[in-house]
Amino acid sequence: MADDALAGVGSMVSDLNKSIEAAMKRLQAQQSSGPENVQEFRKDVRKSSAQTSGFATDIGVLAKNTTRLNVVSALAANDPVDFYKFRVTTKGEATLGQIGDEGVRVQLMSKLGVVMADSDKSQGTKYENFKKLQTGEMALDRGDYTLRVSREKGVAAKDAKNYAIQLSMGTYSKDFDTVAKQPVRGDSPFKMSTAQQEMLSGLNAAAQNMKSIPTGLSGTQKLMGSFNLFV
Numbered sequence: 123m124a125d126d127a128l129a130g131v132g133s134m135v136s137d138l139n140k141s142i143e144a145a146m147k148r149l150q151a152q153q154s155s156g157p158e159n160v161q162e163f164r165k166d167v168r169k170s171s172a173q174t175s176g177f178a179t180d181i182g183v184l185a186k187n188t189t190r191l192n193v194v195s196a197l198a199a200n201d202p203v204d205f206y207k208f209r210v211t212t213k214g215e216a217t218l219g220q221i222g223d224e225g226v227r228v229q230l231m232s233k234l235g236v237v238m239a240d241s242d243k244s245q246g247t248k249y250e251n252f253k254k255l256q257t258g259e260m261a262l263d264r265g266d267y268t269l270r271v272s273r274e275k276g277v278a279a280k281d282a283k284n285y286a287i288q289l290s291m292g293t294y295s296k297d298f299d300t301v302a303k304q305p306v307r308g309d310s311p312f313k314m315s316t317a318q319q320e321m322l323s324g325l326n327a328a329a330q331n332m333k334s335i336p337t338g339l340s341g342t343q344k345l346m347g348s349f350n351l352f353v
Contacts, residue, residue: 164299169195169204171305175235175268178205181289181300184262186214190294195302197226197273197283204271204302206287210262214291217258222285225277230255233266242274262291 170177181193193206210216220228220241230239230252239251239260254260273283 160295160297162297162299164301166301166303168303168305173201173203173205175205175207175231175270178207178268179300179302181206181208182298183209183211184216184289184291186212187292188294189291189296189298191289191298191300192286193269193288193300193302194286195271196285196304197271198304199280199282201304202272202279206269206271206300206302207266208269208289209266210264210291212291213261213263215258216255216260216262216289216291218252218255219288219290220256220285223283225274225281226283226285227272227274228252228287229270229272231268231270233268235268237270 240248
């Protein structure tokens with residue numbers, strides 16, 4: 123069983139490499155120069171074992187023309203959902219960038235849990251809002267928001283999914299990275315699988331690579347660099 127789990131991790135890394143290559147091709151045209159003299163901050167946190175929006179991981183404050191928020195994490199095998207919360211300080215058009223494995227669904231929710239934008243193509247207006255969010259054409263009011271990250275319909279729960287998400291609102295002078303790791307063994311009544319432990323070890327070992335990412339990177343370059351955490 124342990125060999126099977128390790129083989130699964132190896133396959134995941136191989137698939138991730140392929141997805142990164144595809145993402146680079148898709149996003150090449152969107153690369154642009156970032157601002158100079160950017161301050162960078164990073165925090166390593168553990169996601170709550172309680173998988174509800176009330177226990178969402180805090181990724182910071184999105185301030186117009188001031189901050190940019192980045193989160194790098196993974197849906198481990200049989201881990202159904204991740205939640206992240208952030209606060210918007212001033213109304214403005216926000217932009218969401220996303221790369222990683224195929225089959226990851228991202229939803230933007232209001233403080234009350236109402237889904238405002240959804241990457242699921244079957245969600246009509248909410249999908250249209252998601253596309254606007256990707257192109258910086260969706261305005262967010264001041265207040266609290268939650269990101270819900272899960273698998274797309276039809277994706278097997280056993281398939282681990284790595285992802286990186288970025289939020290910005292105009293330009294920025296402060297760049298905040300959140301590396302969200304899996305809960306520690308004692309946080310849950312269920313033991314972590316070998317595959318989950320390998321993934322966590324990879325995150326722990328590679329988190330230092332975030333220090334080597336130069337300041338002032340474009341959104342695409344930033345997210346691509348963040349995937350040193352997984353390979």
